Amino acid sequence: MNAFARYIFERLVICVATIVISLTLVFFAPRMVPGDPLSAISVKLAQMGSNRGADALIAAYRVRFGLDKSPAEQYVSYLRQLAQGDLGYSISTFPSTVSDLLLQALPWTIGLLLVTTVMSWTIGSIIGGVVGWSGGRSKLQVLVPIALVLYTIPYYILAICLSFLLAYVFPIFPRTGAFTLGTQPSATISFALDVLQHAFLPALSIILVSLGWWFLSMRSLVVSIKGEDFMTWAEAKGLPQPRIFWGYAFRNSLLPQATGLALSLGHIIGGQLVTETIFGYPGLGSLIFNSIKTLDFPVIQGAILLIIMSVAIINFIMDLLYPFIDPRIRYGAVGRS
Secondary structure, three states: OOHHHHHHHHHHHHHHHHHHHHHHHHHHHHHOOOOOHHHHHHHHHHHOOOOOOHHHHHHHHHHHOOOOOOHHHHHHHHHHHHHOOOOOEOOOOOOOEHHHHHHHHHHHHHHHHHHHHHHHHHHHHHHHHHHHHHHHHOHHHHHHHHHHHHHHOOHHHHHHHHHHHHHHHOOOOOOOOOOOOOOOOOOOHHHHHHHHHHHHHHHHHHHHHHHHHHHHHHHHHHHHHOOOHHHHHHHHOOOOHHHHHHHHHHHHHHHHHHHHHHHOHHHHHHHHHHHHHHHOOOOHHHHHHHHHHOOOHHHHHHHHHHHHHHHHHHHHHHHHHHHHHOOOOOHHHHHHO
């Protein structure tokens, strides 16, 4: 096995091990929480005045979802079911399947995640690189303390502040939801504008927090690379400053910046899920939050498994792309590292 093949094998083992360990933890952790997922159904039936036959229905539910078995037996059954590509049924919204609920929530999360991540990473990297290259000569240095403040603010704190200011004190944007209640989704400009208006506050809170980190990260990378030998060589050749910045400083700083994006993807997704919950955005965050409230085990497992697999696979792909992103990395060097 050559160096690059060994490198791929090691990263693949890490990826699979991460998914398996996370899957096991996600399966057993909700079952250690006090409470019973069927108690919510019992309460709902009582509120509806449907007490007749409730005990028989609860018993049938318990058998249907395998809750009458031991946790170990449930885990084996879940793995067997998962191997067949079946995520099961939701307990609280039966007969809805977990796959259907994920397909309803996933487009909202992916749309918000892609837009906010690309915007914050791109804008933060460019502005941070320019500020780092200009040193103390640029008026943009005033952005450094602002970025430090934004970076230290948790996602949910900024989301609450923006919601309070721009949805309650100054009701400019909607408070919750992905579109106006009662509106029928359609491929029209008015509906698209309605969706954008509802997505503005959650997107803004995610972008501002992420922007601070990407700005500071790129700034420090460019500052540290300015004294490298190849930078001195480029200046000695008489190359114009813009070309040295974009072709040498900025380009060589992109690899660690891309690495940081891959490593922080889990943190970014976690922050977005919390933000979705605060704004009542109908993505995976709201789905997981509502499922935790009702102890809907299948939905919790399915949603978190989807997130874990996505993050693990993206990191695995990034590991494979490193030798192609940076020509300085060679297969042999990767294998020796």
